[in-house]
Amino acid sequence: SPGYCWPFQAPRSQLVIRLPARVQPTAITVQHPLKESSALGDISSAPRDFTVSVSLCQALGAGTECWGKAGADEEGEEETLLGTFSYDIEKEPTQTFPLQNELPRAFQSIRLVVHSTWGKSRYTCISRVQVHGNIMGRNAIGRA
Numbered sequence: 001s002p003g004y005c006w007p008f009q010a011p012r013s014q015l016v017i018r019l020p021a022r023v024q025p026t027a028i029t030v031q032h033p034l035k036e037s038s039a040l041g042d043i044s045s046a047p048r049d050f051t052v053s054v055s056l057c058q059a060l061g062a063g064t065e066c067w068g069k070a071g072a073d074e075e076g077e078e079e080t081l082l083g084t085f086s087y088d089i090e091k092e093p094t095q096t097f098p099l100q101n102e103l104p105r106a107f108q109s110i111r112l113v114v115h116s117t118w119g120k121s122r123y124t125c126i127s128r129v130q131v132h133g134n135i136m137g138r139n140a141i142g143r144a
Contacts, residue, residue, distance in 0.1 A: 004127065005032070005033075005045075005125035005126055005127045006125065006126045006127075007045075007123050007124070007125050008114070008123060008124040008125075008126075009122070009123055010122070010123065010124070012113070012114060012115055012116070012124075013113075013114045013124045014111060014112065014113040014114065015111070015112055015126075015129070016109050016110070016111045017109060017110050017111075017112065017129060017131060018108060018109050019107070019108055019109060019110065019131060021108075021135045021136075021137060022106035022107065022108050022135070022136045022137055023106055023107060023108075023110075023131060023133040023134065023135055023136065024102070024103070024104070024105065024106045024107075024133050024134045024136055025052075025054070025082065025099055025102070025103075025107065025110055025131055025132070025133040026098065026099055026102060026132050026133045026134065027096050027097060027098045027099055027131075027132040027133070028052050028083075028085075028096070028097050028099065028110070028112065028129065028130065028131055028132065029094060029095065029096040029097070029128070029129065029130040029132065030047060030050070030085075030087050030094075030095055030097070030112075030126065030128070030129055031093055031094045031095075031126075031127045031128035031129075031130075032046040032047065032087065032089070032093055032125065032126065032127050033093055033127060034093050035089070043089055043118065044117060044118045044119030044120045045117055045118070045119075045120040045123055045124055045125040046087060046089050046117060046118045046124075046125065047087050047114040047116075047117060047124055047126060048086060048087060048114075048115075048116040048117055048118050049084070049085070049086050049114075049115040049116045050084075050085055050086075050087065050112055050113060050114045050115060051081060051083065051084050051085070051112070051113045051115065052081075052082045052083050052085070052097075052099065052110060052111070052112055052113075053079040053080060053081050053082055053110070053111050053113070054079065054080050054082060054103065054107045054109070054110055054111070055079045055080070055107075055109075055111075079111070080101065080103060081101060082099040082100065082101050082102070082103070082110075083097065083098075083099045083100035083101060084100070085097045089118050093127075094128075096132070106134075106135075106136035106137075110131055112129060114126070
């Protein structure tokens with residue numbers, strides 16, 4: 001709801017989303033309130049440029065601890081970039097971005113890195129992130 005978000009203490013922020021099942025991701029949705037819905041009338045903390053990635057070591061079952069420093073997982077494998085996107089505060093508050101690089105694998109986690117905001121230099125705010133894709137596994141039904 002308007003006024004509630006995940007605040008990050010820097011304009012360059014990241015989050016790793018642990019999915020409820022192994023998912024072959026196809027798109028990501030990011031949501032931030034409209035200026036009219038904001039309690040302060042200011043949405044400059046909205047993410048602007050961001051990337052989405054996965055780690056091969058994580059796909060093999062090592063979990064979210066795969067992401068290390070400098071974009072490499074714990075086995076030295078580089079993470080795989082699934083896309084670079086821009087959230088537009090002039091458009092709808094909920095924006096879906098089809099992934100630019102789809103992989104033929106399922107993942108339990110996905111990483112979103114915010115590289116810039118629409119003006120705030122001290123923090124970033126995200127209201128909602130959704131991962132879309134195909135659930136993989138023996139009893140998989142539906143989509144993530």
